[in-house]
Amino acid sequence: MPSTTTATALGDARIITAAELEFRPVADPAARTTVATPVSPAAGSTHVTLHVVRIAGGESFVPDDSAAEENTVVVFAGSGTAAVGDLSRHVERGRAAYAPTGRTLTLTADDAGMTAYIWRTPLAGVTPGSDPVLHSSLWDDTTQLRGFGGTGQIEAAEARATMNFVFWPGTGSSRLCLHCGIQQPGETFNVHLHPDSDEAFIAFEGIGQMYLRDHWVDVAAGDVLYAAPGVLHGARNPHTGPAARRFVTCGGPSPYDPALYSAAGYSSQVR
Template identity: 85%
Template sequence: MPASSAAPAVTALGDARIITAAEFAFHPVPGGRTTVATPVSPAAGATHVTLHVVRIAAGESYTPEHSVSEENTVVVFAGAGTAAVGEHARPVERGSAAYAPTGHVLTLSADGPGMTAYVWRTPLAGAPVGSDPVLHSSLWDDTTQLRGFDGTGQVEAAERRATMNFVFWPGTGSSRLCLHCGIQQPGETFNVHIHPDSDEAFIAFEGVGQMYLRDRWIDVGAGDVLYAAPGVLHGARNPHTGPAARRFVTCGGPSPYDPALYSAAGHSSQVR
């Protein structure tokens, strides 16, 4: 595999880039102390997806613009509060996840010291609607997983292969936007692959590791974001080993979802 490189603040390779958490540009939401950064969006070159990083002040709430007319997924990165999908509200903390189908407004409310959340947005664009979608979950939900993923062959596959949890996907009623959680234990890799028709936007949720973009491995830490346009090679790995090594966790997913991932896991991509 190509040698890794230490990530500068922004690593840009044409239609692929990594934006570190230190470079997020936060702007205030009118009427309060909540702030939002948008590292991935059509304005920044994405085709299908927008990714917000939201710092919600204690006692305040946040709803993505146009939430009712699109799909939203959210992962709580820090703090605690409540995630409401329409009338279905649930307490959330670090690692909690929520899915808001079209027609259901996502509202995030912060308790205590506040809450930081990553919010993915995409329009439905005629996708089928799930009959009874799962609205609340966790990155650690291992009900449905992809194990032993070979990648797509453009880069030599690693032998020690990471596990991916399917948190929101067609099997849970997600129409277009998915959420997956990659758990790279020390020395493990989620092998390099592409999505021919999907944007990929995912984050480093926990630990330190590397993300692959087009032709190289790049060092990343918790909070950093990867964006890859359709057809751009990407992956994730934990190159660290030894007694002090810890797991490296990523989360996000292709938009629209890529049926090839579910096929690799032996599952149908039909929206239930």
């Protein structure tokens, strides 16, 4: 089922715009559902695969070997159900699901269809969580990182964004994570790097900028950032004034980076 983008190979850093995503039919010739895979080991990543799937109304999508890998999913548009094993929940824009290794992820669209972003990684010998949270939302602010100053390579901005930890070790996620960065007008999630993790995140809402390697790039909802281990990245909302709106990103490093939880004052031990 792998797909490519119209862009060249990712190498170790790339922003893939929504317009560059190349969608292809799933393996079932009778299905109308299509999928693009802008990030994957075949395209240069080390640990993570990112699918963008457009599920036609009334159809279902199950990632290949779904039960053999961890999966997180965010609904980008439309609505339907997300089943993790035999536990199913209604989902709509901004809702999220986590499928631990051993539990199949099944997404089924309502009549109007559904678009979802799915992050995947092998468990790779990591102990699964004992009672993981399986359904959540990008707007769950139970656990947050505030005032993050980056990792020191780039001077930190003073107006600092807030990050929601949606799926993380504290909710039982073993290797994948899902974080939601909320950049209000003028705010920055400061530039940082992950020494041992791939980063794949998306612009979920609004317009803003993503930092990649050595400069800021304008992005809009649906665009994807990939950064290999050690590559600087960040997000900011440079827009201010009465018409400015929040800029929301989501995704996370794979495997998760304990330094983010330490910066927020939390343990990275899997629950």
